[in-house]
Amino acid sequence: MKKKVLLIYYSQSGQLKEITQQITKPLHEEDQVQVDVLTIKMETDFPFPWTSEAFFDVFPDTFLQEPHAIKPVSETILKQEYNLILFAYQPWYLSPSIPANSFLKSSYAQQLFSKGVPVVSIIGSRNMWAMAQEKVKQLLKDYDTTLVGNIVLADRNPNLISAYTIVKWMFTGEKRKFGIFPKPGISQAEINASDKFGEVILKHLKSNNYNKLQTDLLEKGAVEIPHFLIQIDKTANKMFTKWANAIKNKKGKSRKRWLKGFYYYLVIAIWILSPIVNVIYWLIYPFRYKKIKKETTYFRGV
Ligand SMILES: Cc1cc2nc3c(=O)[nH]c(=O)nc-3n(C[C@H](O)[C@H](O)[C@H](O)COP(=O)(O)O)c2cc1C
Known part of the structure; x- marks a missing residue:
């Protein structure tokens, strides 16, 4: 029997989309695995590039985790029984982004997650994701799921440099070098290498045992975080x-x-x-x- 995996994500610039494509590459290449993709779509989407007004205006709803309306999820996906769900999100204002939070609080999440399915979270952040992940864990706790893995990709430049370059990127929509500063966001090398995490996930999916998944992911560098x-x-x-x-x-x-x-x-x-x-x-x-x-x-x- 084929193993069924559901990948859920939202991405504005395409960065998180590229990360998920790279991580799921080994799963796509395996005949015995079917990967379905659910792209979260907002009824009213956010601008990209951002205007300064829109960027700050989403702060209260994001931080207070107020859900916005999302477009319906296809019946074909809702009917499936998945062996594993990969939930990819980006933090906004130290919380799950509005699209991610809105999905987690929707009736679709209720339907998909309530089947007791194991979940792996994938984070595409600047560098500050720890408390957002606590909030996601809390939301997942409301469902009958087990978080079995977490993979974090981040901008590895010093905090102040990445704070400067991400603003440039968000407000121009261009992920390129600005003057003497490094390219904003997660490095292409880190994104390209992230299929190594997919290989680890595949191994555990095949054996249907996730006990050591996070330990194996950590060995591959899935979560590097300076305590500061x-x-x-x-x-x-x-x-x-x-x-x-x-x-x-x-x-x-x-x-x-x-x-x-x-x-x-x-x-x-x-x-x-x-x-x-x-x-x-x-x-x-x-x-x-x-x-x-x-x-x-x-x-x-x-
Ligand atoms: C409104 C807003 C707030 C953000 N706040 C954070 C944050 O608190 N921590 C962080 O690590 N990244 C933050 N980011 C960066 C995002 O997590 C993400 O890396 C970036 O927006 C690219 O994601 P994309 O794939 O949706 O384009 C923020 C981005 C936006 C647009």
Whole structure:
């Protein structure tokens, strides 16, 4: 009997789409595996390239995980019994993107995930995904699923450089070098090499045993995360909660003013506060070594 795998994703620039194509390559090449693809489609899609207004306006709904309407999923997919689901998403504002969150909260997810199927998450991020993954884990917990694996691709450039280049990319729609800066996003070499994760998934799919899947994925480098980014992610989540709740019900001119305020907050947080926090972080690093090790191990796992 053929093994059936469902890949679910949404992508604006095509980056996450390319990642999923590369990861599923070994599965596509295997006769005994059928891979179905479900592309999440929004009733009202987001612009790409982004306008500055749209980019900040999605912040409250993204962070508060307010679902938006998505287009219906084909009956053919909903009727299938899948052996494995690959759920690929991108973080927006330290949370699953609106398309990813909207899908996870939809009746389609209820139907597909409630069959107790094992899930592997695939993240195509800038570099800050840890708390978004906690939120996805929480949503998956509502269904009768087991998260058996997690693969993270990220921009490996220093945090401030990737923050600068991603904004250039998002606002021009061009994933290219800007001046002296490196290319934005996940490197082509990392994307091209990601079929190695597909090979690991295939092995476990064939044996129908996922107990050691994440361990095997980690051996191939599936999750590399500097602990400092987890720290920023956690702290920023606290601040974002305050901002999102303050802005969510604002309309018209008042909303615009608040979003402008949030923009200035972000500029200060990224360019002034985070370097200061970084210095303090390294000064107290030796005293927190054990805790840091423990937390990193947790976020590398499922
Ligand atoms: C509105 C918005 C917010 C984002 N916030 C984050 C974030 O918090 N953490 C992160 O690692 N990447 C963030 N990104 C980058 C995305 O996760 C993703 O890597 C990028 O948008 C490319 O994905 P695509 O395949 O949909 O084009 C953000 C992107 C957008 C558009």
